[in-house]
Amino acid sequence: MSAILQVKDLRVSFRQEGRISQAVKGVSFAVDRGETVALVGESGSGKSVSALSTVQLLGDSAIVEGSVTYDGTEMIGADERTLRRVRGNDISFIFQEPMTSLNPLHTIEKQLGEALALHQGVVGGAARGRILDLLNKVGIRDAASRLGAYPHQLSGGQRQRVMIAMALANKPDVLIADEPTTALDVTIQAQILELLAELKDSEGMGLLFITHDLGIVRKFADRVCVMKDGEIVETGPTAEVFDAPQHPYTQMLLAAEPSGTPEPVPADGAELVSAEDLKVWFPIQQGFLRKTVGHVKAVNPMSLSVRAGETLGIVGESGSGKTTLALAIMRLIASEGAVRFQGNDLRQWSTRELRRLRKDMQIVFQDPFGSLSPRMTCAQIIAEGLAVHDVDKSRAPRDLVAEIMEEVGLDPAAMDRYPHEFSGGQRQRIAIARAMVLRPKLVVLDEPTSALDMTVQVQIVELLRDLQARYGLAYLFISHDLKVVRAMSHKVLVMKQGDVVEAGAVEKIFDAPEQDYTRTLLAAAH
Structure with a gap:
């Protein structure tokens, strides 16, 4: 050989x-x-x-x-x-962060077609057929309807699958895959790895x-x-x-592997956030007059509640509505149904009133590079919220930044560097520090450990559990890594195509799942 x-x-x-x-x-x-x-x-x-x-x-x-x-x-x-x-062509890459690798101004069809046209001269109907075949191979549901979509209209896992399709388009001799399954849920991860193994064997590709x-x-x-x-x-x-x-x-x-369980929810822990009949449907508009011809049912009517000091783990395949649900609870996207925070119905709050609330409701996004300004230093990124919300003016912002950087495992001496000077895992820690420095009451963690290596995952899980116990934080924890979900969560909510298929205590969901879909997810993780 x-x-x-x-x-x-x-x-x-x-x-x-x-x-x-x-x-x-x-x-x-x-x-x-x-x-x-x-x-x-x-x-x-x-x-x-x-x-x-x-x-x-x-x-x-x-x-x-x-x-x-x-x-x-x-x-x-x-x-x-x-x-x-x-x-x-001969050597293809699947990069770690699909949102920064895909062109935000071009459709999925155009970006995949570009690779085929440049290296193989395949255009028109032949290119479209090949693109549809590639998208189906990497597990994009209803691929034909996704050809005109832009990267921001896809979930993180779907974007990663498009990147994999682009890398495979020209049947390379060598495929270099840099964290290719980071953003993928366990079932799609298993499919992608099986696909790569088949291609490696059939094409004689080095990986x-x-x-x-x-x-x-x-x-x-x-x-x-x-x-x-x-x-x-x-x-x-x-x-x-x-x-x-x-x-x-x-x-x-x-x-190194996340283990253990979070501290029990305090007996006097009051309900912090709740949702009742929450629904998010995006209209599908066509024609010159943009007539609504249907809806993308991202989240169908559902209810939940989270107490202070409690973690609700949200799991499900990519595109199941996990992130959309969290963004609706944060009032970052439009939704129907009631959302209450500390007893207040957020539907009644104005944009100005919601802005005051943002200090107490923070989010750590899935793609750290896309959510960090490339023109700001690490210190400026972490300290920005302190200035916006007038937090702890008795201490110098750089002192607070240094303190939180140490808590999340970053060297404070690096606070004047820019995001591109940090590794993917370090950038994720900056994003966590930016949220935690405000000492919020509710934190949405959208795949917060997906970019982290195993030893740092363990540290971050322990850090998040420690902060929760110390400050009574409530977490909405979105992840496809079921080991991390089990180590972090008190309750688990399982989603599929916008529906909640199963919900309950973490022990019940993991040890005695009632639904076939939940059992499939758990089996794919082993």
Whole structure:
């Protein structure tokens, strides 16, 4: 078996403010045809930098040394014409953050069609047929109706599936997947991994798989390379590394898994937020006069309540209405039905009155890079809410920022850096810090651990539980990671296509589910 991608003694440094910092230190690995090689390690270990170096996607500030060969052709120092031919055609990428990788001004059909037209010259009806086939393969329901959709009209998981379809469009020899299942629910995750495995076998495709989910690596990868601080500290066949890890760092990674339960809800915990017959339907409009011809039933009438100090976990497949439900409760999108916060019916509140309430109702979004301003430093992002809501003027904002950064596992010395200078996991921690610095009463956590490696997931789960116990916070916790949901939640609400199919105490849902759909979700997570 010949190596289609060969990396030897790869070293990558970055010029920053007159200094040179080394991110990758002499990394070597190979990917054979029909083989899956996993790069694992914590956020900031150099996994993504190593992958981006293969086709020189790091930008002018990077100094790349060593050797990267694709099918015998040297990529380091290659001319632009060679790189353009290889990128997206012979070597394709699935990037970690689909919202920043997809063009917000172009429809899904146009973006997928562009890849086919550029590299294969496929246009018109043939292109549309191929696009529909790709979207169906990656699990987009009713694909024909989604061709004219823009990225913001899709859920996070649906956007990730579109990215996977784009990467597969030209049947690449090497697919580099950087956290490809981060935003996907467990059932779709299983489908996508099965699809990638089938394509790898049928097309003889080499797959470089970057992830922090060690459960996926165990089931999916042939070989694994464990990275720490820019170096590979352990490598070998997956079964050998997982069953008998030699390096202490590998042993620590394998031992990290969210566990335990949250503190019981205080007996005197008052109802903080509730919804009654809450409904969110989006009109489908057609024609010159924009006549409403139907509705997208994102959330059908449902009710819920959450007490102070309580976590309601919301689970279900991508597009089931989880995030829409949370946004309606926050009054960030229009809805029908009653929403009460601390006994107040929010339907009666004006926009100005709601603005005062925002300090007490915070949200951590799924895509940290899309929700952080690239023009603001970490300190400015976290402190912005302090100024808007006049919070704790007795202390300097930078002191409050430093304190919350330490709580979420960030180095306060990095507070003057910009979002692009942090890894994906670090950006998610900035987003959590921005919400928590205001000491809110209700926090919506929309996939808050999806971008985090396992050791940091454990830290964040413990942090969130500690903050909840200390301040009596209520959480709406949206996630497809059922292990994290179980470790965080008191109650669970299971959604499917806008309906609540099952709800109850976390032990009841996980140990004795009544609905087939819930059982399917739980089975896919194991």
